[in-house]
Amino acid sequence: MPHRPVADYDLRFDGQPVVRCRDCHWAQALHEHLHEGPYGLLYWHADHPDEAVDHLQALPDRLPVPAYIEWWASGPWLSIEDKRSEGAGRLLGRDCLEIFQSVRVDSGLERAVFANTRRLSIFPSTARANIEDAAEGRTGLLCPSPGLRQSSNA
Incomplete structure (x- = not known):
């Protein structure tokens, strides 16, 4: 069955429009600074239906950075680009840099x-809440470890 991904401007995730597939569970937020419109993501999904992940679900404990995401430290910031799209990239905060460094090392x-x-000399519970909030906002930039991926309906 062919996959028919669409931009769903009526569905929002954290204030951002969503791209999703009508034929499987693939979905993610469309980030205005990372993605030059929805088309790169839609074409990417149609060409890679086996990599379908519902990024709008709660993040699992074990996460890698997908191969299509380029990232590096830029001083205290996380600099990031999504190779699936023509967006210019984005600088994200220190919490996000800590997340990406963490999942690179131990997937957690x-x-x-x-x-x-x-x-920050704060309680671990506060740090955890801050990290979880920052991680939730990275839908599409992190994904479940391979053993945790949902099976595709392709």
Whole structure:
């Protein structure tokens, strides 16, 4: 069955429009600074239906950065680009940099929680809440580890 991804401007995630597929569970937020319109993402999904992840679901404990995301530290910031689209890229905050460094090393957010607890001299519960809030806002830029991926309906 062919996949027919669409931009759904009536459905919003954290204030942003959503792109999704009518034929499987793929969905993610459309970030205005990372994606030059929805078309790159829609074409990407049609060409890669086996990589369909519903990024609007709650993030699992184990996360990698997908191969289509380029990221690097730019001073205290996370600099990020999504290769699926023509967007210019974006700078994100220190919490997001800690998240990406954490999942690169151990696929979890615990390292990020520990780093921000020490860096900010705050309680671990506060650091965890901050990290989880920042991670939730990265839909489409993080994905479940391969053993946790949903099966595609392709």
